[in-house]
Amino acid sequence: MAPQRCCVLEVGSLRAGYGAIEILRGVDLTVGAGEIVALLGSNGAGKSTLNNNISGLYRPFGGTIRFDGTDIAGVASTRIVEAGLIQVPEGRRVFPNLSVRDNLELGSYRRGKPKRAQNLERVATLFPRLRERWMQPAGTLSGGEQQMLAIGRGLMGEPRLLILDEPSLGLSPLLVEEMFTLIGRLNTDGLALLLVEQNVVQSLAIAHRAYVLENGRIALSGKASELAQNPELRKSYLGH
Amino acid sequence: MFDPQILIAGVLNGLLAGGIYVLVAVGLTLIYGVLHIINFAHGSLLMLAMYAVFFLWRLSGIDPYLALPIVVAGSFVFGYLLYRGLIGRLSHGRDENILLLTLGVSIVIDNAALLFFGGDTQTVEVPYAGDAIEIGAAFLPIPKLISFGAALLICLVLGLFMARTDTGKAIRAVARERQGARLAGIDVEKIFAISYGIGIACLGAAACLLMPTFYVTPQSGYAFVLVAFTTVVLGGMGSFVGAAIGGFLIGVTESLGGLLLGEQLGQIGISLIFILILLFKPTGLFGSKA
Numbered sequence A: 001m002a003p004q005r006c007c008v009l010e011v012g013s014l015r016a017g018y019g020a021i022e023i024l025r026g027v028d029l030t031v032g033a034g035e036i037v038a039l040l041g042s043n044g045a046g047k048s049t050l051n052n053n054i055s056g057l058y059r060p061f062g063g064t065i066r067f068d069g070t071d072i073a074g075v076a077s078t079r080i081v082e083a084g085l086i087q088v089p090e091g092r093r094v095f096p097n098l099s100v101r102d103n104l105e106l107g108s109y110r111r112g113k114p115k116r117a118q119n120l121e122r123v124a125t126l127f128p129r130l131r132e133r134w135m136q137p138a139g140t141l142s143g144g145e146q147q148m149l150a151i152g153r154g155l156m157g158e159p160r161l162l163i164l165d166e167p168s169l170g171l172s173p174l175l176v177e178e179m180f181t182l183i184g185r186l187n188t189d190g191l192a193l194l195l196v197e198q199n200v201v202q203s204l205a206i207a208h209r210a211y212v213l214e215n216g217r218i219a220l221s222g223k224a225s226e227l228a229q230n231p232e233l234r235k236s237y238l239g240h
Numbered sequence B: 001m002f003d004p005q006i007l008i009a010g011v012l013n014g015l016l017a018g019g020i021y022v023l024v025a026v027g028l029t030l031i032y033g034v035l036h037i038i039n040f041a042h043g044s045l046l047m048l049a050m051y052a053v054f055f056l057w058r059l060s061g062i063d064p065y066l067a068l069p070i071v072v073a074g075s076f077v078f079g080y081l082l083y084r085g086l087i088g089r090l091s092h093g094r095d096e097n098i099l100l101l102t103l104g105v106s107i108v109i110d111n112a113a114l115l116f117f118g119g120d121t122q123t124v125e126v127p128y129a130g131d132a133i134e135i136g137a138a139f140l141p142i143p144k145l146i147s148f149g150a151a152l153l154i155c156l157v158l159g160l161f162m163a164r165t166d167t168g169k170a171i172r173a174v175a176r177e178r179q180g181a182r183l184a185g186i187d188v189e190k191i192f193a194i195s196y197g198i199g200i201a202c203l204g205a206a207a208c209l210l211m212p213t214f215y216v217t218p219q220s221g222y223a224f225v226l227v228a229f230t231t232v233v234l235g236g237m238g239s240f241v242g243a244a245i246g247g248f249l250i251g252v253t254e255s256l257g258g259l260l261l262g263e264q265l266g267q268i269g270i271s272l273i274f275i276l277i278l279l280f281k282p283t284g285l286f287g288s289k290a
């Protein structure tokens, strides 16, 4: 029997947490091919916990995580990256002691190595500001530049699904605008994206579908355009 | 005071002796930089490598210098497996456990060495042990010149490896940003083991360079590890360049200390440096703030 292939990513009844503390209490979520899916939720709702369990940094307590039809729950992060599921983490987590170029090269440490030179060129074209700082240690970049570098590093691994965890966090309004434009552009090229954000309005404007995570469960989900009109969501997240 | 010729000779001899310290310290600082622990087994593993050199010579007649590739490779594999099979496995990723495990490993190795090799002093006899060249008043032993050159060369190769290869870059990445490394698909545990292996391989090289002029007993590691620890603190914990420059500085201090205070007291200078650094610049010459 062929595995069911509804989507690139399919999370089912996922339970996860830290030690004895359960943070996610049965989360269901899917990302289809070529989709931007927004994952919204207040601080501490468990969004990063979900990402890090998907990426194999933690072993889930229970439930399933399917990527391209294969169960990856509890699989090592190296294998998950190898399969093309790549996360750009919250707080960027670039290598501060390595140059911009070396950071990008390590993005293709596990995957995408044959086309490293070509992809380096592509990332440098996408982020001209990184090209200007090519040999500079990443720790000396501004927050916005580090975010670009983190995304660039993710792209170097030729992702089939890119998870972006709060890419607009700490950026100036102008840079936030730029970031969302970029995310739209990546998706136009066919890349599936799971976008974790607290920036509700802009995320719903760009996403196809969205989920709202509350108390370890999905409280709301649906088409982004419809959620944008949802009175409950407007009340909790926009204050009107 | 002293004839400047003698001072120069003292400095030169100190620099030459420093090559060994550099190798031992570079291994220690690499392990510290990546694993964030002091490798308490460093001295014991150096001693073990020295016995390996001794037995290769005694049983197969292999010259210590020619044994270098074998001992370096063997030390790497030994360090890698020691980390993979024991230290990493039993520590469950907790730094303080790694620290204690290296201490335990060192106790086991020291006592095993005493049990199997005995407490006697063992030396390798090579025909060139006493050869030297004279430059002015400086009398430079050939084995020390060789160890100095070889240490520099090894540092250079290691530096290039760290700067140019994917594995070297991954080691530097893991040293500062483990989670970012995991998300880039780097096998962090494997990088830990490789780093530990390289640190021990540096000891293997030091052992080969030492044995033509030194002796080995089950206690041989201690003296070097004290010096190496001072070197690492002097250079700045985890700093590569710091360890290299620190090693030479320590060599010179010891040599000049010996000139001024007599052979027996030369090492006092090292302890003095250690205390001064801790008092006035605890981050070391090349250390970062954190």
Ligand SMILES: Nc1ncnc2c1ncn2[C@@H]1O[C@H](COP(=O)(O)OP(=O)(O)O)[C@@H](O)[C@H]1O
Residues within 6 Å of the ligand: A018, A023, A041, A042, A043, A044, A045, A046, A047, A048, A049, A050
């Ligand atoms: N490494 C950790 N160990 C223990 N608790 C954690 C850890 N990381 C996050 N948490 C807790 O899990 C909850 C969810 O955090 P997180 O997933 O980071 O939320 P979000 O990304 O939605 O802001 C919070 O209560 C947080 O304190």
Ligand SMILES: [Mg+2]
Residues within 6 Å of the ligand: A047, A048, A049, A090, A165, A166
């Ligand atoms: Mg978060």
